[in-house]
Amino acid sequence: MLHLTKGLHYAMWMQDKMLWQEQLADNIASLINLFQREWESVSFIKCMLITLSNEWPRIDRWRMDKFLMMMRRLVRALFHRLRLKDWKTTITDMYISAFKDCVISNDKSFSEGLKFHFASVYLDELDGAGGLRPDQVTEFLKPYAELLADGKISNYLFDSIIQEIFLSILHQYAEDKVAKDRAHELATESASDQGIKFDYAEISQLLLEVGKKPGIKSARRKRLYAVSKKFKAAENGEIPFVMVTKAQTRLRTDLPKSEIVSAVSRLMNEVAKDKLMNKKAKLALKKKAPLRNASQSAKVLKSSKKTGKIDKKKIGKKMRQRSGVIRKKRKQQKL
Numbered sequence: 001m002l003h004l005t006k007g008l009h010y011a012m013w014m015q016d017k018m019l020w021q022e023q024l025a026d027n028i029a030s031l032i033n034l035f036q037r038e039w040e041s042v043s044f045i046k047c048m049l050i051t052l053s054n055e056w057p058r059i060d061r062w063r064m065d066k067f068l069m070m071m072r073r074l075v076r077a078l079f080h081r082l083r084l085k086d087w088k089t090t091i092t093d094m095y096i097s098a099f100k101d102c103v104i105s106n107d108k109s110f111s112e113g114l115k116f117h118f119a120s121v122y123l124d125e126l127d128g129a130g131g132l133r134p135d136q137v138t139e140f141l142k143p144y145a146e147l148l149a150d151g152k153i154s155n156y157l158f159d160s161i162i163q164e165i166f167l168s169i170l171h172q173y174a175e176d177k178v179a180k181d182r183a184h185e186l187a188t189e190s191a192s193d194q195g196i197k198f199d200y201a202e203i204s205q206l207l208l209e210v211g212k213k214p215g216i217k218s219a220r221r222k223r224l225y226a227v228s229k230k231f232k233a234a235e236n237g238e239i240p241f242v243m244v245t246k247a248q249t250r251l252r253t254d255l256p257k258s259e260i261v262s263a264v265s266r267l268m269n270e271v272a273k274d275k276l277m278n279k280k281a282k283l284a285l286k287k288k289a290p291l292r293n294a295s296q297s298a299k300v301l302k303s304s305k306k307t308g309k310i311d312k313k314k315i316g317k318k319m320r321q322r323s324g325v326i327r328k329k330r331k332q333q334k335l
Contacts (some may be wrong), residue, residue: 001043005051012070013055013063025070029077038091045078046098049114053102056111063289071114071119079129087136096143104143106152117155119144120162127195128187134199141165141203148224151217158220162227166207169198170230177239204231 008028015021035041059067069248085091102110103118144165230240
């Protein structure tokens with residue numbers, strides 16, 4: 001199977017035309033539906049992910065976009081296949097266990113960039129497939145919650161899971177909550193009702209249990225508890241994030257004139273002080289060079305005063321050496 005996925009990866013590598021890249025990505029992803037036995041489809045998806053991880057460091061910036069698209073199309077085809085299977089637990093568990101071996105794992109040999117991209121498309125494509133109950137959605141979130149409890153994962157992967165999986169759920173909830181509070185945004189409200197639903201209380205408890213594990217670092221435990229509280233607030237119908245209104249962003253116009261004048265004067269004084277300090281610094285730099293020359297000449301005068309006479313022999317030697325160097329340069333120029 002790895003030989004097959006390697007060849008498919010090479011076919012995408014050699015394809016440069018954008019429209020054909022999309023068609024090729026769809027054709028590769030649709031191969032999952034050709035296998036009659038489910039374990040073969042699981043093996044195909046797993047081998048495709050392993051091949052993408054092995055070749056990920058060699059992908060240049062000109063080819064990165066088409067392989068990101070290929071990854072998304074694979075996940076999309078997989079979730080649509082599970083939708084046709086009515087999201088049976090026995091089948092979904094097979095794919096989730098395959099994910100735990102590669103893209104949702106602490107395996108350092110597997111590409112971190114690929115893990116991050118998989119997390120970024122995970123909920124989008126799950127929402128696009130649809131047909132899930134809230135408890136089924138939680139089962140798809142459990143592998144990521146369990147991975148957060150692993151102390152071997154990097155901070156980059158930990159932050160990406162928190163941001164792309166759990167905080168994205170809360171951001172979507174906050175947007176839907178604000179849209180429902182506005183009577184003139186009925187279209188947004190109807191569109192949000194078509195997506196997958198989340199059990200916020202169950203997710204909050206899940207993150208709380210993960211944070212209680214003894215192997216969690218203190219900084220990560222605080223982060224998990226904070227996100228758990230946000231899900232608890234969402235369960236209670238509250239907005240989990242601080243929403244700044246337009247009235248709060250307006251400038252205060254009720255300040256007395258005396259405070260404004262004093263603030264302006266303080267600012268002007270600080271600007272004047274900065275200019276004065278810059279001038280002093282420039283003058284000090286200019287004075288450094290002549291001061292060094294003066295100190296050297298003073299040392300020469302002091303030495304001559306101590307001896308009482310100038311050594312003429314030393315001066316003659318230096319003059320003869322200089323004249324010899326000049327003669328050699330002239331001869332070289334003539335040659």
